[in-house]
Amino acid sequence: MNHPFTLAGAALVALPSGALWWPDRGILCVSDLHLGKSERLARRGGALLPPYEAQDTLTRLDADLETTGATRVICLGDSFDDAEAVLGESERLWLLRLMAGRDWIWILGNHDPAPMGLGGAHLAELVIGPLTFRHIAAGGHEVSGHYHPKARLGGTARPCFLLDARHLILPAYGTYTGGLWCHDPALARLMAPGALAILTGKRTFAIPV
Amino acid sequence: MILDDWFAEKGWHLHPHQQAMLDRSRDPATLLIAPTGGGKTLAGFLASLDELGTKPPAGMHTLYISPLKALTADIRRNLRAPIEGAGLAIRVEDRTGDTTATARKRQRADPPHILLTTPESLALLLSYPDAARTFAGLQRVIVDEIHALAESKRGDQLMLNLSRLQTLAPGLRRVGLSATVEDPPALARFMGGADVLVADPGPEPDIAMLETQAPPPWAGGGGRYAIPDVLAQVRRHNTTLIFHNTRAQAELFFHDLWLANTDDLPIGIHHGSLSREQRARVEGAMAAGELRAIVCTGSLDLGIDWGDVDLVIQVGAPKNVKRLVQRIGRANHRYNAPSKALLVPANRFEVVECVAALQAVRARDLDGEPRGPGPRDVLCQHILATACAGPFDAGALYAEVVTAGPYATLTRADFDACVDFCATGGYALAAYDRWKRLLLRNGLWQLRDPRAALVIRQNLGTIIDTEKLKVRFRRGGPLGEIEEGFAATLTPGDTFLMAGQVVRYEAMRELTVEVTRNPGRDPKVATFDGTKFATSTLLTHRILEMFQQDRWPELPRHTAEWLALQREVSRLPEPHRLLCESFPDQGREYLCIYGFAGRNAQQTLGLLVTKRMEEAGLAPLGFVATDYATLIWGLERVHDAAPLLDPEGLRDGLDTWLRGNAVMKRTFRNSAVIAGLIERAHQGRRKTGRQATFSSDILYDTLLRYDPDHLMMQVTREEAERGLVDFSRIEEMLERNHGIDLVRRERVTPLAAPLMLEMGRVPVMGAARERLMEAEAERLMIAAGLA
Numbered sequence: 001m002n003h004p005f006t007l008a009g010a011a012l013v014a015l016p017s018g019a020l021w022w023p024d025r026g027i028l029c030v031s032d033l034h035l036g037k038s039e040r041l042a043r044r045g046g047a048l049l050p051p052y053e054a055q056d057t058l059t060r061l062d063a064d065l066e067t068t069g070a071t072r073v074i075c076l077g078d079s080f081d082d083a084e085a086v087l088g089e090s091e092r093l094w095l096l097r098l099m100a101g102r103d104w105i106w107i108l109g110n111h112d113p114a115p116m117g118l119g120g121a122h123l124a125e126l127v128i129g130p131l132t133f134r135h136i137a138a139g140g141h142e143v144s145g146h147y148h149p150k151a152r153l154g155g156t157a158r159p160c161f162l163l164d165a166r167h168l169i170l171p172a173y174g175t176y177t178g179g180l181w182c183h184d185p186a187l188a189r190l191m192a193p194g195a196l197a198i199l200t201g202k203r204t205f206a207i208p209v
Numbered sequence: 210m211i212l213d214d215w216f217a218e219k220g221w222h223l224h225p226h227q228q229a230m231l232d233r234s235r236d237p238a239t240l241l242i243a244p245t246g247g248g249k250t251l252a253g254f255l256a257s258l259d260e261l262g263t264k265p266p267a268g269m270h271t272l273y274i275s276p277l278k279a280l281t282a283d284i285r286r287n288l289r290a291p292i293e294g295a296g297l298a299i300r301v302e303d304r305t306g307d308t309t310a311t312a313r314k315r316q317r318a319d320p321p322h323i324l325l326t327t328p329e330s331l332a333l334l335l336s337y338p339d340a341a342r343t344f345a346g347l348q349r350v351i352v353d354e355i356h357a358l359a360e361s362k363r364g365d366q367l368m369l370n371l372s373r374l375q376t377l378a379p380g381l382r383r384v385g386l387s388a389t390v391e392d393p394p395a396l397a398r399f400m401g402g403a404d405v406l407v408a409d410p411g412p413e414p415d416i417a418m419l420e421t422q423a424p425p426p427w428a429g430g431g432g433r434y435a436i437p438d439v440l441a442q443v444r445r446h447n448t449t450l451i452f453h454n455t456r457a458q459a460e461l462f463f464h465d466l467w468l469a470n471t472d473d474l475p476i477g478i479h480h481g482s483l484s485r486e487q488r489a490r491v492e493g494a495m496a497a498g499e500l501r502a503i504v505c506t507g508s509l510d511l512g513i514d515w516g517d518v519d520l521v522i523q524v525g526a527p528k529n530v531k532r533l534v535q536r537i538g539r540a541n542h543r544y545n546a547p548s549k550a551l552l553v554p555a556n557r558f559e560v561v562e563c564v565a566a567l568q569a570v571r572a573r574d575l576d577g578e579p580r581g582p583g584p585r586d587v588l589c590q591h592i593l594a595t596a597c598a599g600p601f602d603a604g605a606l607y608a609e610v611v612t613a614g615p616y617a618t619l620t621r622a623d624f625d626a627c628v629d630f631c632a633t634g635g636y637a638l639a640a641y642d643r644w645k646r647l648l649l650r651n652g653l654w655q656l657r658d659p660r661a662a663l664v665i666r667q668n669l670g671t672i673i674d675t676e677k678l679k680v681r682f683r684r685g686g687p688l689g690e691i692e693e694g695f696a697a698t699l700t701p702g703d704t705f706l707m708a709g710q711v712v713r714y715e716a717m718r719e720l721t722v723e724v725t726r727n728p729g730r731d732p733k734v735a736t737f738d739g740t741k742f743a744t745s746t747l748l749t750h751r752i753l754e755m756f757q758q759d760r761w762p763e764l765p766r767h768t769a770e771w772l773a774l775q776r777e778v779s780r781l782p783e784p785h786r787l788l789c790e791s792f793p794d795q796g797r798e799y800l801c802i803y804g805f806a807g808r809n810a811q812q813t814l815g816l817l818v819t820k821r822m823e824e825a826g827l828a829p830l831g832f833v834a835t836d837y838a839t840l841i842w843g844l845e846r847v848h849d850a851a852p853l854l855d856p857e858g859l860r861d862g863l864d865t866w867l868r869g870n871a872v873m874k875r876t877f878r879n880s881a882v883i884a885g886l887i888e889r890a891h892q893g894r895r896k897t898g899r900q901a902t903f904s905s906d907i908l909y910d911t912l913l914r915y916d917p918d919h920l921m922m923q924v925t926r927e928e929a930e931r932g933l934v935d936f937s938r939i940e941e942m943l944e945r946n947h948g949i950d951l952v953r954r955e956r957v958t959p960l961a962a963p964l965m966l967e968m969g970r971v972p973v974m975g976a977a978r979e980r981l982m983e984a985e986a987e988r989l990m991i992a993a994g995l996a
Binding site for chain 1: 633634636638640641643644645646657658660661664885886887888903904907908911912914915916919983985986989990993
């Protein structure tokens with residue numbers, strides 16, 4: 001079950017997968033994919049994590065594109081875990097296939113400040129209608145990512161959207177991502193009183209923060 | 210012997226087993242089994258002191274390993290007396306996690322004659338490139354309390370490291386020191402083969418049930434009904450240790466004991482979740498003879514003898530005869546003096562278990578579940594640690610590893626799979642060609658990046674802490690720690706029990722829970738991750754045998770009458786038939802399965818059977834499990850229990866159910882940390898940036914989806930089936946029983962009645978989880994005026 005809402009007059013939908021869908025504009029927005037995370041950890045001499053996270057993240061993105069029929073995709077930064085991130089050949093082709101025929105925008109994040117050589121547009125931020133899309137919240141009517149908010153409901157923790165009258169913060173979409181509790185001071189100071197947390201999972205649940 | 214004069218001066222004589230240990234000091238390996246208080250540790254050291262003497266050559270001669278850090282410090286003090294008394298020039302030092310960095314460095318360059326350490330510190334020492342030099346001249350290794358180490362992965366790791374030491378110092382002689390165990394030859398095999406020396410077990414312990422004014426309640430735990438009688442015993446003895454099976458029960462009992470302690474007897478509490486300062490204070494007071502009683506848990510099972518303990522009280526069924534015997538030994542640590550102990554069953558069923566345990570103790574019949582082969586996650590850590598010390602040859606390391614008892618049956622293929630896991634991650638998808646952790650160069654395995662050694666060393670060890678938060682007074686000192694999961698359920702103003710005090714949750718700062726004193730009425734009990742032991746197979750079999758008697762003169766009347774009534778109304782469980790009862794109560798249908806398989810297995814059985822009932826349309830609503838039975842309730846009557854309990858079906862259910870279960874994820878996390886797949890959460894590093902780290906559950910889910918036969922998944926399954934899931938006990942139960950009897954009655958039976966009152970009911974959720982969340986979300990929105 002989706003969670004429809006309006007932000008600055010724009011009719012948006014929070015999807016259970018953690019993606020944001022803007023039907024009037026045909027835009028699908030996802031944040032913090034962190035592709036190449038396990039490879040980066042290995043490169044730095046750390047643990048060799050199961051190398052399936054890009055596959056898993058792309059499977060979900062593929063499904064969301066299929067269901068919504070989005071023509072424009074905004075990746076809200078930290079799409080790659082670092083500037084040297086290397087995707088496996090099959091994952092690179094998969095991503096190129098998803099990009100084909102779509103207007104694809106890479107917003108730059110703190111993990112991936114440089115373009116990744118995959119095509120698409122690379123922007124620091126993007127204004128569409130009343131909304132500004134950027135990686136880290138900075139003010140105004142905006143859609144951002146970066147913080148990986150998560151919340152607890154009935155003993156279960158889930159990644160969540162955070163929403164108040166001006167801001168929307170997206171959950172991390174990537175498989176290998178953790179979260180920051182939505183009541184953490186770093187997040188709480190960004191949100192106005194009365195903000196909502198929209199939990200993701202099999203369906204969405206909206207609760208007060 | 211060099212200490213003869215000193216002994217004579219003191220007027221002491223060697224005990225026979227101490228002399229025997231000296232006599233066979235040249236043997237390559239000896240396992241000494243001696244009761245507590247028998248001067249076991251000295252028996253281990255005599256040969257070392259004798260060989261080192263007045264002009265010891267430089268270099269390490271003896272390595273002493275104990276499971277407890279506190280023990281090493283104490284042994285160092287205890288050795289000072291004979292060394293100084295006999296004028297020996299022996300240098301003794303200890304090395305634990307508390308040793309300073311400079312002292313450690315010096316110990317590696319210039320080792321003492323005798324080094325006292327723990328399994329974890331030894332693993333660390335062996336991971337340095339200079340390990341070969343440090344241990345080159347080592348003559349003897351003494352493993353104290355080896356029976357305790359043998360029950361956990363700490364022991365598996367230690368045995369691997371002993372095999373390493375044996376390679377570095379081929380002439381090394383091994384000594385194991387153990388309390389009484391059920392199978393000394395098995396323990397000898399565990400330490401890689403050894404001659405067993407069994408000391409005189411000493412006189413029979415003086416052990417009985419505590420007579421109480423009130424009968425025990427029908428169900429529940431904690432033994433609160435016995436508090437007046439326990440206090441009376443405390444008054445009558447010098448120092449009493451009051452053992453509990455869980456930390457939560459110890460906290461509750463201590464709290465109530467104080468409310469009833471009108472004489473203000475000095476009584477303390479001691480368990481593993483209390484802060485080091487709190488524990489040290491209690492230990493100090495006890496050593497000084499200031500305490501009349503200590504409410505405690507397994508945290509006092511091992512350790513030094515302090516004070517004048519003359520009574521041990523065990524509250525709650527002992528679950529395991531061997532541990533009971535070892536606990537009883539804590540009273541009267543004098544050689545050849547009987548220990549005195551009293552048992553306090555917490556409920557009616559435990560009365561039967563306590564009597565069965567008493568009979569087993571008198572018959573010197575000890576239990577023990579065989580542990581199975583050494584787990585591969587520990588081996589993976591050992592391989593990584595070995596690589597930290599320097600390049601190694603796989604064939605040579607394999608030959609060394611199989612000399613360790615727990616790994617004697619390890620196949621070369623399994624060993625190679627572990628090396629592959631360490632090198633490449635061992636995934637079906639070869640993804641890390643460029644970034645292997647270990648590389649094969651000139652036939653030797655070595656770290657690709659030598660800097661990785663730092664991370665590997667930080668992760669050494671097999672003890673995995675659950676994420677815990679420190680608890681401290683807003684104005685004042687630390688109290689202890691609670692699980693993060695429990696802390697998350699607290700809101701400011703909630704009260705809970707900690708260190709026997711009722712405290713009020715005020716706030717969370719950084720990773721510390723701030724509390725104030727608040728003697729409120731109805732505190733919550735903090736959950737601690739103390740192990741919940743299942744009743745041993747031996748004890749459950751003894752109970753089943755006892756049920757077959759015509760009468761029960763050895764049981765208190767209330768309990769004997771209860772069993773007689775059960776026999777009259779229904780029947781009593783038998784050793785070779787599985788009894789199930791079915792009855793209605795208040796509009797619900799009940800099914801009770803008397804599996805006698807222990808708590809964990811009965812819990813798993815509840816999950817599996819309710820799942821099959823759900824599929825069969827029998828609408829189960831929930832269940833509760835104890836060590837003896839699983840009670841299931843639902844909407845439909847069960848007419849035939851056999852299909853629900855058919856082994857094939859249960860095994861299938863286990864495979865599917867097990868996969869997504871929280872128990873598996875927890876088991877996976879522990880194994881993944883040990884094997885080096887996940888880095889340990891270091892307290893200091895957890896402070897900020899938590900969005901950078903992600904839950905190990907995600908790794909588990911990913912492997913389950915893309916690589917379900919990965920080594921870590923195999924290890925997790927093996928581990929869970931032996932541990933929390935305990936499917937082996939379910940299989941033992943099904944094998945033991947040659948038939949299933951389903952008895953139908955129109956009302957609750959006497960044996961099932963206590964189960965109706967048990968706590969810890971498990972609701973059967975199925976798809977209900979999302980529905981519950983929905984209702985909760987709606988309630989919150991309405992409460993916030995947002996709906």
